[in-house]
Amino acid sequence: MFSIAIILFDDFEELDAIGPWEVFRMAEEASGGKISCEMVSLGGETVTAKKGMQVHVPKKLTPDSAYDLILLPGGEGSRALIADEGVLDMLRKVAAKATWVTSVCSGSLVYARAGMLAGRKCTSHHGCLDLLVQLSPTSEVIHNSRYVQDGNMVTSAGVSAGIDMALWLVGQVITPDFAREVQHNIEYYPAPPYGDGFFVCLKFKLWGCGLPHKFACHSLDRLSG
Template sequence: MSTHSTLRVGILVFDGVEELDAVGPWEVLASWARDSPLHPDVLTFSADGGGVRCAKGLSIVPDTSAADVGPLTVLVHPGGRGTRSLVVHEAHLAWVRAMRARTPLMTSVCTGALVYAAAGLLAGRPATTHHSQLDALVTADPSVLVDAEARFVDDGDVITSAGVCAGIDMALHLVARLESADAARRVARDIEHAGTSRH
């Protein structure tokens, strides 16, 4: 019998992931988990459980592998240079679709949205990504309703966020959604994030 919390957030890491896309949300969510009465589990994972080298050279050793991560409440799919290969990697896109079928809330940071679009998750839905990749989002799926102004777009069971630092805003929004606005404000104070409520 697992001792894990029923509220579990998994942050995917991969070679070429943009550092802050992954570590920014992790910082917010791990800070939240430390004091939350909900006792959420926040973990990182890679495809095979092995370490990854991020876009600017930081190495991350994740907690586990995609095969062993178990059920998640929230998946965070970051962006970065590494998504260029993932958007055309059929096995990865199939994995994203499988996760979509069993994960209540799918979220992305930056070009993680391109992967979601390529996997068909954003068809006919509002979404955003890094400002330099908005055209690429349309190319990935012309039916996406691109929001060029938002820091993040919450469409219920899918949340996409703009580039890099916007992932922190999205993660604070997640805390507000999963627990409360007060909890999100507490975390923002803890990490000294001035933030923005624009969405």
């Protein structure tokens, strides 16, 4: 059985984790157990997300944990992870045993700080791309992409982009046709009411229009301090 772990921590961005969770669990049910997906915690049994959602996560990630695929979401809590060498070392050890190492949004910043993106192509939330360059100067940071694969490392852009990445991963783990059925079952046919939201956001610099985005204005020193 192909095992998947979604790694949670306080102040993670809800959809970063819940979007892929829905995809992977739908695939688990539809495949008759060819894959399994669970959530694991970097802290206590109750994890509180950025917008207040609380998740009961009885299982904790340890250096001895072993999964075929790990997924690290992003969110404001990424800042604390970047500054925690114990967490970074544990992620390195767990990632070394995984077939696929993946992230959503600013989760890639944590991997970058851990040295896991050195020399690789990668991406993140559009507001985090400059920081990604600072944290991993040898990486090729890709703009305007929903997700980027380099070897066994797959990083996605922000929030909803994790759904796209998760569907692609299901296609790799099982088959593209199976992933297409999962996509159909969750009725994932993006048609934003205000046009192509990804590029509209880039064009009009939405985060400069009153919506808070903690990473957009942070320097590397402030993130790690």
